[in-house]
Amino acid sequence: MTRVLIASIYHEVNHFSPGVTTIEDFQRLGWALGADSLVRGKGRDQAAGAASVAREEGVDLVAILFAQAGSGPPVTDSAYAAIREIVLGAIREHRESLDGIYLSLHGAMATESLTDPEGALLAEVREIVGPDLPVAASFDLHCHFTALMARSADILVGFETCPHVDFFTTGQRAMRLLVRSIRGEPAPVVRYRKIRMTASSEHHDTRRGPMHEVMVRRKELERRPGILDISVFATQPWFDAPEVGWSTVVIAAPDALAPDAAANAQQCADELGEMLWARRERFRVRKTPVDQVLAAVREARAAGEERPIVASEGADSTSAGSTGDGVDTLRALVEAGATIDALVPVADPVAAAACFAAGVDATVDMEVGGRLSPGFHRPLRVTGRVATLCDGRYRSKYPPFPTDAGPTAVLAIGAIRLVITSRPAYLLDLELFKRAGLDPVAAELVVVKSAGGYREFYEPIAAQVFDIDTTGPADSDLTRLPFRRLDHPLWPFEADLQQPW
Ligand SMILES: [Zn+2]
Known part of the structure; x- marks a missing residue:
């Protein structure tokens, strides 16, 4: 044998x-x-x-x-x-x-x-x-x-x-x-x-x-x-x-x-x-500034579009090893008056615990985000109502395995529903939102954190898909990141390089 x-x-x-x-x-x-x-x-x-x-x-x-x-x-x-x-x-x-x-x-x-x-x-x-x-x-x-x-x-x-x-x-x-x-x-x-x-x-x-x-x-x-x-x-x-x-x-x-x-x-x-x-x-990756994404959501609303706009913070892609605690898009949504019906995920064990301590329907005032990768992300102060609490356990479609995002809270901030997980969770499919009792198909804007794989799951339900220009450990502009050990010359760091090897 x-x-x-x-x-x-x-x-x-x-x-x-x-x-x-x-x-x-x-x-x-x-x-x-x-x-x-x-x-x-x-x-x-x-x-x-x-x-x-x-x-x-x-x-x-x-x-x-x-x-x-x-x-x-x-x-x-x-x-x-x-x-x-x-x-x-x-x-x-x-x-x-x-x-x-x-x-x-x-x-x-x-x-x-x-x-x-x-x-x-x-x-x-x-x-x-x-x-x-x-x-x-x-x-x-x-x-x-x-x-x-x-x-x-x-x-x-x-x-x-x-x-x-x-x-x-x-x-x-x-x-x-x-x-x-x-x-x-x-x-x-x-x-x-x-x-x-x-x-x-x-x-x-x-x-x-x-x-x-x-x-x-x-x-x-x-x-x-x-x-x-x-x-x-x-x-x-x-x-x-x-x-x-x-x-x-x-x-x-x-x-x-x-x-x-x-x-x-x-x-x-x-x-x-x-x-x-x-x-x-x-x-090369060309991304869209967050204010242009919000403008597209308002235009879609004015035109009577029923499908959501889906926008990805790829630089904070949890399936690319980032920590999922970036809040750049959330910040823009809050600054714009929190009037867009948006589903936004963030990984923050401290904020999730605060929601669990306060209980459903309680109003909390706290900082969220920026705790896991403080070198890239800044926290944001928010006030919201704890809408739901769940254990964060669900079966993701990609990868097709059981996932445990830890205790997970949904915080309602105006029209925004912020899904706060205790651990970074992969955000390629719709399953975390569904586990939290939310319907991505019915939202005006769905924010995910994936450098590309999310398209497989979100393009079929989206009116439009955007890659948002934010920063993070998975930034698509590699020249913005503090690489120390690469062998040079290497494109795109040496953008004029003519020899492939
Ligand atoms: Zn791969």
Whole structure:
């Protein structure tokens, strides 16, 4: 029986998000050991995809770990050490009986001390198993791809969709290539190209625009003789480390029609790299000032529009690791007289607790926001009536898992309904508002905090969608952020750069 060890570890750093991500965060958000780790993703994740191929191919999976901490500040060194020891300890224990290893990773984790812990982990795996045992790794499209990753694994594949929906098939791709290597077919070569560019997530959408064009060409190139798999990595934009830059990664094997696999792979990687570079200005994000958004709401009201305007504070995107405590749009709404029927979310444990202490129907006068990322956000003084209180537990649609935003209050400030969660919650879908007893479809304005993924859920109900120009740890204007460790030159920091690599 062929045996493959599998482990899943997901964390995406935002280096501008204050604090640290602890082992308790992993345990709260997604943690399973042994056989449970294979089913933790409810049959939809990479491990489930790998398991489906394993069943077809008669492969026995040795499941070790599922660890998920979402997006946020760097992982503590102690949490990383614990995860590392679980994975490496299991590999040492099972080494003699293993035919291959598959690590399903995000690719943009960072710890307090390391900027490439996943590359380091793959290198340690390689050291334990030696040069001949096939090692596969899969990544998010926002992977910070490094030379150490390329050196340490034989198979490296990434998501082909953004918003990400291909978890299952990514696991299948990795596992099929791994089985192919285990069965002794010609060893694949990996070639990649790092491109001296980075860009915020708003235009990473693979269904339209520049990224769609690149992904269409990627599919064509994958049909070339000898090409086994191609990945395009649009690096997590708020990752502050050397080697940051987008990457194209190609896996190829010698073929009668393309005997030089390395040259074949490099040619495809370079062609896609050129395509990304040629489109770089189209990845620039142009946002709308908040007063223009409010003017659009008033115009829509005057025209009798029944659908809401949806506006996203992408710079405070909780799914991009920000803290969700920005109140720029709320401030503008309050200053404009609080007459717009708006749903606005904010993460603020102190303000939520104050609402719970006061009780339903009580009037509270307090500061909200600016508590979690004080370097970016200022608090706002508000007076409002506590409309409802709930436990903040609900099933989000994206990601499709149970969510716990902590005790959550709705504060009515004039016509505004401010949804105050105790913890940052992902704000891509409508589910938090629904849990709080609110109907986004009936509002005049719905404010969310997402750099792009919200469009999947909100465009179908919105009269118009805006990305609002605010600041925060996930600012789309990367040149406004205090990066310290990037390798330069790098577009858009050097806007005149002419050489893609
Ligand atoms: Zn991603």
